[in-house]
Amino acid sequence: MQIIKTVAEMKDFVHKIKAAGKSLALVPTMGYLHQGHLTLMREAKAACNTVVTSIFVNPLQFGVGEDYEEYPRDLTRDAQLAEPAGVDAIFAPAVAEMYPKGYHTFVDVEEITNHLCGRSRAGHFRGVTTVVNKLFNIVQPDKAFFGQKDAQQVLVIKRMVADLNMNLEIVTVPIVREEDGLAMSSRNVYLTPEERRAALMLNRSLQQAKAAIEAGERRGSAIRDMIVQTIETEKLANIDYVEVVAMSSLEPQEKLEGEILIALAVRFGKTRLIDNIMLTV
Amino acid sequence: MQIIKTVAEMKDFVHKIKAAGKSLALVPTMGYLHQGHLTLMREAKAACNTVVTSIFVNPLQFGVGEDYEEYPRDLTRDAQLAEPAGVDAIFAPAVAEMYPKGYHTFVDVEEITNHLCGRSRAGHFRGVTTVVNKLFNIVQPDKAFFGQKDAQQVLVIKRMVADLNMNLEIVTVPIVREEDGLAMSSRNVYLTPEERRAALMLNRSLQQAKAAIEAGERRGSAIRDMIVQTIETEKLANIDYVEVVAMSSLEPQEKLEGEILIALAVRFGKTRLIDNIMLTV
Numbered sequence: 345m346q347i348i349k350t351v352a353e354m355k356d357f358v359h360k361i362k363a364a365g366k367s368l369a370l371v372p373t374m375g376y377l378h379q380g381h382l383t384l385m386r387e388a389k390a391a392c393n394t395v396v397t398s399i400f401v402n403p404l405q406f407g408v409g410e411d412y413e414e415y416p417r418d419l420t421r422d423a424q425l426a427e428p429a430g431v432d433a434i435f436a437p438a439v440a441e442m443y444p445k446g447y448h449t450f451v452d453v454e455e456i457t458n459h460l461c462g463r464s465r466a467g468h469f470r471g472v473t474t475v476v477n478k479l480f481n482i483v484q485p486d487k488a489f490f491g492q493k494d495a496q497q498v499l500v501i502k503r504m505v506a507d508l509n510m511n512l513e514i515v516t517v518p519i520v521r522e523e524d525g526l527a528m529s530s531r532n533v534y535l536t537p538e539e540r541r542a543a544l545m546l547n548r549s550l551q552q553a554k555a556a557i558e559a560g561e562r563r564g565s566a567i568r569d570m571i572v573q574t575i576e577t578e579k580l581a582n583i584d585y586v587e588v589v590a591m592s593s594l595e596p597q598e599k600l601e602g603e604i605l606i607a608l609a610v611r612f613g614k615t616r617l618i619d620n621i622m623l624t625v
Numbered sequence: 626m627q628i629i630k631t632v633a634e635m636k637d638f639v640h641k642i643k644a645a646g647k648s649l650a651l652v653p654t655m656g657y658l659h660q661g662h663l664t665l666m667r668e669a670k671a672a673c674n675t676v677v678t679s680i681f682v683n684p685l686q687f688g689v690g691e692d693y694e695e696y697p698r699d700l701t702r703d704a705q706l707a708e709p710a711g712v713d714a715i716f717a718p719a720v721a722e723m724y725p726k727g728y729h730t731f732v733d734v735e736e737i738t739n740h741l742c743g744r745s746r747a748g749h750f751r752g753v754t755t756v757v758n759k760l761f762n763i764v765q766p767d768k769a770f771f772g773q774k775d776a777q778q779v780l781v782i783k784r785m786v787a788d789l790n791m792n793l794e795i796v797t798v799p800i801v802r803e804e805d806g807l808a809m810s811s812r813n814v815y816l817t818p819e820e821r822r823a824a825l826m827l828n829r830s831l832q833q834a835k836a837a838i839e840a841g842e843r844r845g846s847a848i849r850d851m852i853v854q855t856i857e858t859e860k861l862a863n864i865d866y867v868e869v870v871a872m873s874s875l876e877p878q879e880k881l882e883g884e885i886l887i888a889l890a891v892r893f894g895k896t897r898l899i900d901n902i903m904l905t906v
Contacts, residue, residue: 351790448735449754449788455729473730481790507730509632509762 366393370485375399389430405471584609647674651766656680670711686752820893865890
């Protein structure tokens with residue numbers, strides 16, 4: 345497995361793969377890999393000859409007061425995990441390699457970025473779409489793999505790819521959870537033991553909502569209120585948002601039908617966690 | 626020569642060209658072709674095996690009150706001109722093919738779009754970079770050819786390609802002029818005979834400025850004032866801007882040195898014309 349630091353070397357690597365007629369998958373990450381990432385890599389390897397994973401903590405997608413500086417980084421550990429998951433090359437550029445002096449180009453997806461995380465994290469998705477657009481141009485993958493945990497991110501990236509006529513397929517992989525149900529996240533390492541325990545309420549509230557819908561509840565507001573009440577029994581939890589929305593538009597739904605996304609973001613101390621569940625009603 | 630109307634068919638055409646190992650050039654236009662466009666096409670054909678020209682009057686780059694509706698269109702005539710210039714395929718999509726319902730993605734280049742035409746045409750360059758980004762993804766050319774007449778457009782597109790790590794080379798071709806010096810433009814057909822005559826002052830003022838710099842003038846403001854005064858002798862002329870700027874940043878230069886761009890936009894009746902000259906001092 346190679347570790348590549350520059351755009352030029354990455355493009356050389358890609359050029360050779362393509363000249364050999366091999367298919368190429370990209371798994372974009374911010375590193376500090378967990379089983380969720382490794383699942384993406386294994387799926388990518390099953391689908392394509394060659395797998396590149398990018399490890400880049402993208403400053404552009406962090407807002408003022410967010411955890412850009414503290415975000416956990418460990419390239420040595422990441423490399424040890426990625427290789428057995430089937431990764432052929434890690435692309436780990438420096439910030440100045442991705443955003444050199446004089447950098448001034450940004451990609452924006454409007455509308456669906458105004459909901460959910462886009463509302464509480466100004467500029468976040470502009471950072472995501474810009475860096476992902478660059479990574480797609482650098483690596484030129486046939487397929488790129490994203491986790492369903494970042495449900496809105498997946499929709500935004502699919503919108504960008506369709507709108508800009510980009511030449512690749514976006515593959516979404518289900519959320520991977522710890523045994524106790526907590527969605528895997530690089531940010532879980534921030535949690536104190538008490539916060540870690542309190543955070544179990546997220547998945548529990550989503551499962552409760554799912555059961556209520558399966559039992560016939562069709563009012564979006566009732567589902568939302570139920571989740572809010574469940575999470576608020578946990579005094580360490582501070583809700584950022586809980587939303588019951590249409591999967592396609594991310595607009596809140598009062599009468600539940602079709603593909604529904606229930607998404608939430610909740611703070612435990614300084615740590616903001618997200619989780620979600622998709623349902624077809 | 627093929628005329629292709631859909632993105633899917635265009636991508637099929639490109640796929641076959643690439644599978645045959647041929648090189649591909651793109652000449653993006655808004656149609657109503659003149660010798661300036663045909664020069665781009667001939668240069669493209671000299672550089673690459675296959676030439677695609679796009680003909681698309683892009684609504685996104687026209688502002689409110691601009692000439693989107695009136696912009697001249699004649700695909701039959703364009704096809705007759707393009708084929709002998711070496712074009713292998715015309716890509717002429719409908720607006721709904723490029724911007725289908727639910728379209729929400731935009732590409733922005735900041736800073737250099739705040740000067741010159743960017744100041745008087747709000748949103749213009751966002752429209753240009755968005756459509757050109759799409760065309761590059763659809764046609765995937767090795768090289769794309771642009772005319773120097775739209776000097777700022779060329780800089781903005783080069784910035785986008787560099788910043789987003791796009792995989793092509795931008796080739797710039799010098800301004801093509803009528804025998805009397807008027808820069809060729811599809812908009813020249815709007816001019817009345819009197820306006821057409823008055824518009825000669827544009828190139829004349831640029832040539833005068835060039836002569837003054839060659840004679841030793843190094844003050845940007847003096848050059849600018851000289852051009853303004855020359856154009857204002859023509860009462861049909863309404864100046865939008867005259868600027869003496871650094872080629873790289875488009876920032877006004879008082880002490881002229883290095884690569885200089887003198888650019889202007891002037892209205893004659895309803896018609897807004899642009900022209901420019903590049904100089905190395």
